[in-house]
Amino acid sequence: MEINLEYLGDNKFNAKTAKSSFILDAKEITPVEYFAIGIIGCTGVDLVTFADKDGYLVNNYSVKAQIQRQLDVPYKFKSLHVIYKFDGSFDDIKAKRYILASLESYCTTINSIRDSVEVFYTIIYNGKTIANKESIISGGGSNSGGIILDDGFGGACCS
Secondary structure, three states: OOOEEEEEEOOEEEEEOOOOEEEEEOOOOOHHHHHHHHHHHHHHHHHHHHHHHOOOOOEEEEEEEEEEEOOOOOOOEEEEEEEEEEEOOOOHHHHHHHHHHHHHHHOHHHHHHOOOOEEEEEEEEOOEEEEEEEEOOOOOOOOHHHOOOEOOOOOEOOO
């Protein structure tokens, strides 16, 4: 992957990827906010992709993140609580499995920070809370006791 950023003046940058470009206006959205959006965007793409692969649609999807940062420079993320809210025609177990497959195995952004950031998730599926501020396994993809649970997507997650 290669990305490019060119300064345009007035705290604005032209960001280019292999597929597209956009203006990063640091007065409107800070780079840290873009970073956080990338984290929750990654898991959203995973959820929709996993459901689609199984022949399901995800409806009324929204996700938000509550982030605590350290008080000293460089103000690193200390904890991240991702709150998913969506509807679908699949069961609660599959809904949780989709989220965990993303958080524990597939989402590059979450898995890039989880060694140093405590990550929690809440899932509100079809109006019902099916997971409430549960933590993911931390430590670079390791899991408790070395047990690997099949997530149905060829990766590991816990249920």
